[in-house]
Amino acid sequence: MSPAGRRGPARHPVPRPEVAALPRYSRAAGAGAVRWVASSNESALPPSPRVVQAVAATAARAHRHQSLLGEPLSAAIAGGLGLPEERVVVGGGSLALLQLALTAYTGPGTEVVYAWRSYEAYPICAGIAGARPVPVPLTPAYGHDLDAMLAAVTPSTRAVLVCDPNNPTGTELGHERVAALLNRLPSDVLVLLDQAYQEFATRPVDTLALVERHPNLAVLRTFSKAYGLAGLRAGYLIAQPEVTGTVRAVGPPGAARRARGAGRRGAGQRRQLLSGCRSARTRGGSSAPASHGACRSAPSRVKASG
Ligand SMILES: Cc1ncc(COP(=O)(O)O)c(C=O)c1O
Numbered sequence: 336m337s338p339a340g341r342r343g344p345a346r347h348p349v350p351r352p353e354v355a356a357l358p359r360y361s362r363a364a365g366a367g368a369v370r371w372v373a374s375s376n377e378s379a380l381p382p383s384p385r386v387v388q389a390v391a392a393t394a395a396r397a398h399r400h401q402s403l404l405g406e407p408l409s410a411a412i413a414g415g416l417g418l419p420e421e422r423v424v425v426g427g428g429s430l431a432l433l434q435l436a437l438t439a440y441t442g443p444g445t446e447v448v449y450a451w452r453s454y455e456a457y458p459i460c461a462g463i464a465g466a467r468p469v470p471v472p473l474t475p476a477y478g479h480d481l482d483a484m485l486a487a488v489t490p491s492t493r494a495v496l497v498c499d500p501n502n503p504t505g506t507e508l509g510h511e512r513v514a515a516l517l518n519r520l521p522s523d524v525l526v527l528l529d530q531a532y533q534e535f536a537t538r539p540v541d542t543l544a545l546v547e548r549h550p551n552l553a554v555l556r557t558f559s560k561a562y563g564l565a566g567l568r569a570g571y572l573i574a575q576p577e578v579t580g581t582v583r584a585v586g587p588p589g590a591a592r593r594a595r596g597a598g599r600r601g602a603g604q605r606r607q608l609l610s611g612c613r614s615a616r617t618r619g620g621s622s623a624p625a626s627h628g629a630c631r632s633a634p635s636r637v638k639a640s641g
Contacts, residue, residue: 353443357462360455376502376532378563386564403588412571416543421576424583429531429555429570432582433496434460436553436572439585440525441466441493448487449496450479452503454529457496466493477504481516488524495520498529500536509538510545517549525578528554531570534561542573550575553582 349355361374371377393401405425413423426432437460441447447461451470461468471487474480479497488495497516500507508516517526526549530542533556542554553574559565572582 351465353462353465357459358455360459375565376560377565378560380563382563382567386562390567400589404583404586405589408569409571416573418543418573422546422573422579424572424574424579424586426570426572426586428559428568429529429557429572430456430460431568431586432570432572433527433529433555434463435582435586436525436527436578437461437464437466437494439581444491445493446489446491447494447496448484448492450484450498450501453496453498454502454531457498461494467491473501473504473506476506477501478506479508481508481512485516485519488520492521492524494525494527496527496529498531499540500532502532507536507538508540510540513540514545517545517552520551522549522551524551526552528552530554531557531560546573546575550577553578 371379406420409423409425410420412425413420416423424432426435433456437447441461441464443465445466446469447457447464447466448469448471449457449461450473451457452473458468458470469487469492471480471484479499479501484495495516497508497513499513513528520526528540528542528545530536530540533539533542546552546554553572555570555572557570558567559570572579574582
């Protein structure tokens, strides 16, 4: 008897219920020429020409496996931050690293706490991992309500997501409040501090000091925003070796391959790229994340989406 016969009438594969119930990513909508998608916080500025050259050079070697875990890029990032290489994991976007971390540390029967409204991927990533998403409403000033988030933590909580500066509200916690949150959370709860917009922060967090002090902290950063490389999807995670080793263990090998050379060039041109973004922000006169400011400041064919 065929396996299909054994199961009766032909059926199609059925995903896990929590996957079937996932919210879908919103898509940009609208007609006409599009210069950048403001709702996705794409940079209004194109990538640096040196990055474009590096990507082209990498494309010519696409028939070859490059490094297994993006070691040259993680070494360059770690070197730039003054960290041992083992503290940095690179991936196909910080979003992919978030997913890997949630896959590794959460799952069915566990909970993931995050502020809402924040990055739309959070409930999706928690759901994919099989965990229960626990959204905590923002304060009336659109910031993270840290007391309410702490109150939402239960024995089932395995991860807390903090977006600083927050997408889409642009609010910032600043170092003292992030540090206080870490001090008050149980040390077996993984805190994922999403710093996708850290280059635009007006109240910077001393992230490296916090990573040194808290083995349960993992910081997510990206080349997609300030470096204008959203299409390349390259991000990194900073944490103590136990967490970075675990995230590496669950990730597919070679995920950050395309970004290898480009990321190194981007990192090398840091000052130039960031000053371009900041001047665009200044022209936009925004107090929101600078990527929003940059969008407003540039000529106006911006595609809107929900
Ligand atoms: C808060 C936040 N985190 C992460 C990401 C995704 O970054 P990456 O392109 O590195 O996956 C975004 C992109 O919009 C974001 O807004």
